Structures are given as structure tokens and as C-alpha cells.
Amino acid sequence: MSARAEFLAGVRAExxxxxxxxxxxxxxxxxxxxxxxxxxxxxxxxxxxxxxxxQFIATxxxxxxxxxxxxxxxxxxxxxxxxxxxxxxxxxxxxxxAGWKALLAYLxxxxxxxxxxxxxxxxxxxxxxHWYLLGCGASLWLMWxxxxxxxxxxxxxxxxxxxxxxxxxxxFIALLVPxxxxxxxxxxxxxxxATALAAAGLPYRLGLALAACAGIVAGVVAARMRPxxxxxxxxxx
Amino acid sequence: MSIELVWVTLALMGLVTFLTRLSFIVAWxxxxxxxxxxxxxxxxxxxxxxxxxxxxxxxxxGQIDISLGNGRLxxxxxxxxxxxxxxxxLLTIVVGGAALVALRLAGLDG
Numbered sequence: 001m002s003a004r005a006e007f008l009a010g011v012r013a014e015x016x017x018x019x020x021x022x023x024x025x026x027x028x029x030x031x032x033x034x035x036x037x038x039x040x041x042x043x044x045x046x047x048x049x050x051x052x053x054x055q056f057i058a059t060x061x062x063x064x065x066x067x068x069x070x071x072x073x074x075x076x077x078x079x080x081x082x083x084x085x086x087x088x089x090x091x092x093x094x095x096x097x098a099g100w101k102a103l104l105a106y107l108x109x110x111x112x113x114x115x116x117x118x119x120x121x122x123x124x125x126x127x128x129x130h131w132y133l134l135g136c137g138a139s140l141w142l143m144w145x146x147x148x149x150x151x152x153x154x155x156x157x158x159x160x161x162x163x164x165x166x167x168x169x170x171x172f173i174a175l176l177v178p179x180x181x182x183x184x185x186x187x188x189x190x191x192x193x194a195t196a197l198a199a200a201g202l203p204y205r206l207g208l209a210l211a212a213c214a215g216i217v218a219g220v221v222a223a224r225m226r227p228x229x230x231x232x233x234x235x236x237x
Numbered sequence: 238m239s240i241e242l243v244w245v246t247l248a249l250m251g252l253v254t255f256l257t258r259l260s261f262i263v264a265w266x267x268x269x270x271x272x273x274x275x276x277x278x279x280x281x282x283x284x285x286x287x288x289x290x291x292x293x294x295x296x297x298x299g300q301i302d303i304s305l306g307n308g309r310l311x312x313x314x315x316x317x318x319x320x321x322x323x324x325x326x327l328l329t330i331v332v333g334g335a336a337l338v339a340l341r342l343a344g345l346d347g
Binding site: 038045048051054058071078079080176177178188194197208213223 | 242243244245246247248249250251253254255257258260261270275276277278279280281282283284285286287288289290291292293294295296299309312316317320321324325326327329330333337
């Protein structure tokens with residue numbers, strides 16, 4: 001396919017995800033201004049960071065007057081999974097000049113990766129496929145900037161004290177519950193939740209980073225324990 | 238936080254995110270991710286989300302509150318049920334938000 005056809009195919013494949021992600025961008029924008037960020041800073045976070053869940057968490061940390069090193073550290077932990085996407089697409093981008101690599105890295109979100117990796121792995125002529133990733137990433141980027149602006153505008157209209165912060169919790173429930181499909185993930189969530197409760201008194205909101213790390217370790221351990229238990233069960237039957 | 242510090246924080250957040258995404262594409266394109274790291278990173282989203290949701294529901298005022306007076310807990314549990322049954326994020330947020338408003342009007346929250 002030509003570069004233009006690859007780009008447009010990427011945009012088309014991304015469209016369903018744009019519809020799904022748009023409400024989150026709007027809620028982010030509204031939360032960001034209600035957490036005390038200026039409208040310009042709220043929009044700038046969508047431009048500079050461009051990572052949905054990390055942006056949500058940062059609004060909460062900014063609202064709680066968290067020291068900046070903790071906000072940056074938490075952002076790093078939340079976005080570390082993007083290193084997996086980076087490793088996964090790296091072989092398909094190795095022929096590109098540095099500018100292309102930087103641009104595609106900037107656009108490498110969950111939603112763009114999820115769609116583009118399918119195209120990269122298809123058999124056949126692979127030369128122009130970075131245009132497909134660009135189509136996915138650029139369409140998501142444009143949508144995210146627009147809905148952020150809409151959310152910032154609407155959020156400024158909502159008076160404080162209307163429980164807009166509960167929208168963050170509800171958003172995260174909507175994201176979390178569908179993930180709980182296997183036992184290690186459930187264990188990771190339970191341990192992280194319990195640790196967050198126990199560590200709520202820690203200064204500088206460090207409890208969040210601590211709870212995330214505890215949950216990750218618990219998930220890995222739970223996955224290790226499962227085969228052993230299955231063997232025991234098999235031995236008993 | 239001063240406005241200058243907000244901008245420095247945003248810039249550093251952007252930098253760590255960008256460098257994470259760029260890492261393997263540029264620097265380590267010949268190295269594969271160790272299997273343990275690969276596995277561990279799978280649990281990051283669920284762990285981070287739960288670390289925010291659980292205290293948000295169970296300790297809305299800063300201490301643990303498991304009672305019918307905690308409207309956020311009831312509304313959150315209902316939202317979780319909706320998320321589990323429907324997998325619709327929009328429906329989850331709408332039902333959960335409506336439930337909290339209804340509980341407040343009924344005088345059950347706070």
C-alpha cells in the first residue's frame with residue numbers, strides 16, 4: 001500500500017477506539033481544572049504527557065499538593081508498561097530515521113499500539129507500515145487534544161463541591177473491573193488496594209507508588225504459585 | 238505548588254513518558270525484554286487502578302468508613318457491578334454518578 005493508504009487505513013482502524021476514549025479525555029479535562037490546574041496547564045498536560053491514566057492520576061496528585069518528585073515518579077511507574085510497546089514495535093521501526101522514531105514514540109499510547117501491532121505482524125511487504133502507526137497515533141492525538149479542551153471548558157462551569165472527583169474513581173472502576181479476568185491480576189489488585197489503605201498515612205502520597213509495587217510483586221508471585229497448585233490438584237484426582 | 242513548579246513537573250512527566258516509549262525503539266532495539274519484567278508490567282494497570290479505587294471508596298474522609306453512611310462505597314460497588322455485567326465504561330460512570338446523587342438526596346451520604 002502507498003504511504004497515504006497506510007495512513008488512512010490506520011486512522012480508520014483507530015476510529016472505534018477514538019469513540020471509546022473520547023469521554024475519558026473530557027472527564028480528564030474537567031477533573032484537571034477542578035483540581036486547581038489552570039486551563040492552559042490542563043491542556044498542556046495532554047500535549048506534553050499524552051497518556052490517559054497517568055494524566056488522571058496526576059490531577060489527583062496535584063489536587064493533594066503532592067511534591068513534584070512523587071508526581072514524576074508515579075507517572076514513571078504508571079507508564080512503564082509503554083516500554084513493552086516500545087520493545088514490541090522496535091523491530092518494525094529500526095530502518096527509520098531518528099525523527100520518525102521520536103515522533104512515533106511520542107504517539108505510542110495503549111490505543112495506538114493495540115491497533116498498529118496487528119498491522120505490523122501481518123505477513124507481506126512491510127516497508128510503509130510506520131505510516132499505519134502514524135495514522136493510529138495522530139488520529140488519537142487529535143481527538144485527545146479536542147476532547148481535553150471540551151472537558152476543560154465544561155469543568156470550569158461545574159461548581160466545586162459537586163463531587164467531580166468521584167468521576168475519577170468511577171472512571172477507574174470502569175477500567176479496572178474488565179481487567180480482573182485471571183487470578184494473578186485479581187491478586188495484584190487486591191494486594192495493591194489493601195496496601196494503599198494501610199499506607200494511606202504515608203507522607204507525600206507515597207502510598208500510591210508503594211501499593212502499585214506491592215500489587216505487581218503479588219501478581220508475579222500469584223502467577224508462580226498457580227501451576228504448583230494445579231499440579232497438587234492433578235495429583236489428588 | 239507555584240506555577241513555575243507545575244510547568245517543571247509537567248515537563249518531567251512528559252520526559253519520563255517519552256523516554257519510556259522511546260527506550261527500545263532507539264537504544265535497545267537488539268535487546269528483548271526479560272520475561273520477568275514483561276510479566277511484572279502486565280500487572281501495573283490493575284495494581285495502580287486498585288490502589289486509587291479502594292481508598293477512594295473505603296476512606297472518602299481520610300479514615301476507613303464501612304457503613305451505610307458511606308455513599309461513595311455504595312455507589313462504587315453498584316458501579317463495579319455494572320462494569321462487571323455490561324463492560325460499558327459510559328454506563329458504569331453514569332450509573333455510579335447517579336447513584337451517589339440519589340444517595341445524597343436521600344440523606345444517606347455524609
